[in-house]
Amino acid sequence: MSSSPDGHQRLLDSLNPEQRAAVTLPHESALILAGAGSGKTRVLTTRIVWLVQTGQVSPHGILAVTFTNKAAKEMLTRISAMLPINTRGMWVGTFHGLANRLLRTHWREAGLPQSFQILDASDQLSAIKRLMKAMNVDTEKYEPKKVQWFINGHKEAGRRARDAEAYDEYSMRLAEIYEAYDAQCQREGVADFPELLLRSYELLYRNEPLRQHYQDRFRHILVDEFQDTNTLQYRWLKLFAGAHSVIFAVGDDDQSIYAFRGADTANMAAFEREFAHGNVIKLEQNYRSHGNILTAANTLIAQNAHRLGKNLWTAAGEGEPIRVFEAYSDQDEASFVVDEVRNLNREGIAYADMALLYRSNAQSRVLEHALFSAGVAYRVYGGLRFFERQEVKHALAYLRLLTHPEDDGAFLRVVNFPTRGIGARTLEQLSETAARAGTSLWQAACTSGGKVAAFARLIEDIKRATADLPLPEAIGHVVEASGLADYYRADKDGADRLENLNELVNAAALFAEESAAEASASDEPAPSELDRFLAHAALEAGEHQAEAGRDALQLMTVHAAKGLEFEAVFITGLEESLFPHEQSTLQGSGTHADEGLEEERRLMYVAITRARRRLYLSHAQSRMLHGQVRYGIASRFLSELPEQVLLHLNRRATPAHVREAPAPSPRAARAGEDTGYRVGQSVAHARFGTGIIIDFEGRGPDARVQVKFRDGTKWLALAYAKLSPA
DNA sequence: GCGTGACATTTTTTT
DNA sequence: AATGTCACGC
Numbered sequence: 058m059s060s061s062p063d064g065h066q067r068l069l070d071s072l073n074p075e076q077r078a079a080v081t082l083p084h085e086s087a088l089i090l091a092g093a094g095s096g097k098t099r100v101l102t103t104r105i106v107w108l109v110q111t112g113q114v115s116p117h118g119i120l121a122v123t124f125t126n127k128a129a130k131e132m133l134t135r136i137s138a139m140l141p142i143n144t145r146g147m148w149v150g151t152f153h154g155l156a157n158r159l160l161r162t163h164w165r166e167a168g169l170p171q172s173f174q175i176l177d178a179s180d181q182l183s184a185i186k187r188l189m190k191a192m193n194v195d196t197e198k199y200e201p202k203k204v205q206w207f208i209n210g211h212k213e214a215g216r217r218a219r220d221a222e223a224y225d226e227y228s229m230r231l232a233e234i235y236e237a238y239d240a241q242c243q244r245e246g247v248a249d250f251p252e253l254l255l256r257s258y259e260l261l262y263r264n265e266p267l268r269q270h271y272q273d274r275f276r277h278i279l280v281d282e283f284q285d286t287n288t289l290q291y292r293w294l295k296l297f298a299g300a301h302s303v304i305f306a307v308g309d310d311d312q313s314i315y316a317f318r319g320a321d322t323a324n325m326a327a328f329e330r331e332f333a334h335g336n337v338i339k340l341e342q343n344y345r346s347h348g349n350i351l352t353a354a355n356t357l358i359a360q361n362a363h364r365l366g367k368n369l370w371t372a373a374g375e376g377e378p379i380r381v382f383e384a385y386s387d388q389d390e391a392s393f394v395v396d397e398v399r400n401l402n403r404e405g406i407a408y409a410d411m412a413l414l415y416r417s418n419a420q421s422r423v424l425e426h427a428l429f430s431a432g433v434a435y436r437v438y439g440g441l442r443f444f445e446r447q448e449v450k451h452a453l454a455y456l457r458l459l460t461h462p463e464d465d466g467a468f469l470r471v472v473n474f475p476t477r478g479i480g481a482r483t484l485e486q487l488s489e490t491a492a493r494a495g496t497s498l499w500q501a502a503c504t505s506g507g508k509v510a511a512f513a514r515l516i517e518d519i520k521r522a523t524a525d526l527p528l529p530e531a532i533g534h535v536v537e538a539s540g541l542a543d544y545y546r547a548d549k550d551g552a553d554r555l556e557n558l559n560e561l562v563n564a565a566a567l568f569a570e571e572s573a574a575e576a577s578a579s580d581e582p583a584p585s586e587l588d589r590f591l592a593h594a595a596l597e598a599g600e601h602q603a604e605a606g607r608d609a610l611q612l613m614t615v616h617a618a619k620g621l622e623f624e625a626v627f628i629t630g631l632e633e634s635l636f637p638h639e640q641s642t643l644q645g646s647g648t649h650a651d652e653g654l655e656e657e658r659r660l661m662y663v664a665i666t667r668a669r670r671r672l673y674l675s676h677a678q679s680r681m682l683h684g685q686v687r688y689g690i691a692s693r694f695l696s697e698l699p700e701q702v703l704l705h706l707n708r709r710a711t712p713a714h715v716r717e718a719p720a721p722s723p724r725a726a727r728a729g730e731d732t733g734y735r736v737g738q739s740v741a742h743a744r745f746g747t748g749i750i751i752d753f754e755g756r757g758p759d760a761r762v763q764v765k766f767r768d769g770t771k772w773l774a775l776a777y778a779k780l781s782p783a
Numbered sequence: 784g785c786g787t788g789a790c791a792t793t794t795t796t797t798t
Numbered sequence: 799a800a801t802g803t804c805a806c807g808c
């Protein structure tokens with residue numbers, strides 16, 4: 058029915074003219090500049106459905122790329138809701154997921170073992186540390202993190218070690234490490250994240266028949282969040298497109314918040330030049346937020362100098378003003394949020410439709426504490442992901458060893474966990490043996506004796522025992538036989554970890570269920586279920602779906618909030634050096650001085666545009682940071698918002714004399730409210746007599762005032778000194 | 784070889 | 799504050 062002309066019409070009916078133009082674009086590449094809340098995903102998915110329904114392309118010829126698994130899933134769900142045919146032939150996924158798919162299919166041509174393993178960021182870091190140790194590199198001079206940054210930066214720019222620019226001794230050494238690192242990965246049959254992309258890029262680049270095949274196949278390539286592509290990803294897309302395919306790129310330069318990891322908005326300009334040829338459609342009507350919120354967002358982002366230019370508008374009314382709250386402390390801020398959140402809930406807004414946003418993960422702690430004490434259900438996104446937990450990584454390392462014994466990283470992770478009396482000395486010797494023979498640690502272990510041999514036998518036993526088991530049972534067996542379960546059972550704090558290991562078995566069961574249909578229907582040679590599960594674990598970090606049904610307040614970083622929307626949004630911690638983050642304003646690595654700050658401003662723009670109806674902005678005068686109290690001043694972003702859309706909330710009524718004072722500094726104004734004292738006030742002290750307050754600092758129990766007495770000035774802690782108004 | 788505790792270090796965002 | 803690293807003693 059939906060393939061009838063009526064179906065097409067209905068498909069397009071609810072779109073505005075710009076959206077419809079984008080969806081029904083002829084066979085040409087185009088850049089869709091889609092502002093926040095302008096129906097970006099809708100346009101993308103409808104475009105795919107329209108292309109298929111009008112018979113311009115079969116599902117087989119579609120390649121749709123996103124950045125997050127969530128976005129990919131969302132896209133598939135929407136497509137299958139509109140298209141009552143199977144979407145299996147389509148390639149829809151993240152860059153990394155699709156790269157992985159390609160490499161699994163053509164592992165031989167790509168020069169990888171069939172069971173190659175994927176290193177996540179922390180696996181990669183430990184591999185680098187291990188390598189540097191073996192190379193005798195001074196880790197003081199070359200920090201492993203910096204090395205990782207160096208390697209990934211080059212890979213994401215499409216450069217191998219030999220292409221890395223190295224002028225001085227330092228960077229030449231880095232390039233050497235890079236080269237040795239790649240060699241180590243190759244030897245061990247593992248690939249880090251950027252390697253997936255680079256390797257698949259090189260595969261197509263060098264293998265003409267294969268390139269031809271995929272270029273012929275994917276006539277329509279659609280890219281979501283195009284502003285987030287890095288150099289390599291853009292080249293990857295170009296390679297897939299070849300000379301005849303059409304790229305439909307949707308993006309918003311104002312929402313580019315991943316430049317810090319290589320994303321380059323210059324790709325948008327390049328794409329317009331190389332593919333779209335001026336074929337640009339702007340989606341500027343926002344269907345999400347009320348007017349005041351958009352006004353704030355527009356005004357803020359207008360202060361960025363480097364933009365393609367775009368202004369959102371809405372047909373909805375102005376709506377409510379944006380509420381700004383200045384708290385005394387982070388705890389005060391948290392309790393304000395708790396109060397407001399409960400009020401909103403009483404007014405009928407579900408907790409799940411409210412978001413609590415912050416710049417960095419560490420800030421969630423205080424908020425969580427307050428919410429917990431108040432009994433408000435909440436859910437924290439991000440932070441430690443399921444597949445990144447140590448017990449889970451241990452279990453996965455055992456599994457990796459079963460399918461791919463050359464994986465030295467996995468070997469070292471579990472060879473002595475739980476402890477088996479195999480210490481540093483033994484491993485050193487084993488490493489030497491392996492290096493001399495040019496083999497993996499595993500192979501060396503198989504030919505040695507003692508405890509190491511016992512470990513090798515254990516792995517072999519497990520391998521035999523699990524060979525014919527379905528994946529979930531196999532994992533259950535590994536957890537028991539490896540001794541992990543016993544270890545955590547004996548640990549008094551191990552209950553949670555045990556539970557997570559159980560959860561891992563469940564995750565495997567779920568995975569097996571979901572992927573069974575896909576795999577059997579696929580035309581490609583399928584890797585083993587275990588290999589696919591391990592890749593899944595590495596690529597998908599594990600958004601725990603649990604508790605999805607519960608109505609819970611949503612806590613997340615601003616980065617994590619991109620693409621989401623909520624009825625009410627709280628943006629907390631709006632203080633200088635926190636948001637904008639000081640690191641971002643310092644780094645001048647880019648092409649212009651304000652690059653870091655502009656990215657922070659885009660981040661703020663993203664945060665603001667998450668809100669549909671209500672937006673709260675809060676900052677605190679003092680905050681616990683790195684174990685000590687820090688005093689912060691309000692974020693510059695607050696003063697970049699138009700005053701007329703703001704409503705300043707205060708806990709207590711501001712005393713008249715303070716309110717009327719000509720441009721009182723925030724500090725002075727606050728002193729009056731907080732303590733009952735203010736600068737200029739006369740006070741009496743039991744010992745020093747009467748005096749006048751001339752300055753103050755600190756907050757709450759830390760507050761001190763400087764008082765000018767007859768015999769000199771004194772700093773007095775309000776909590777201790779017995780002062781009274783005079 | 785292993786566990787403990789002192790000490791230092793580190794604090795952005797993440798596919 | 800929290801985590802990792804290191805040195806020490808068993």
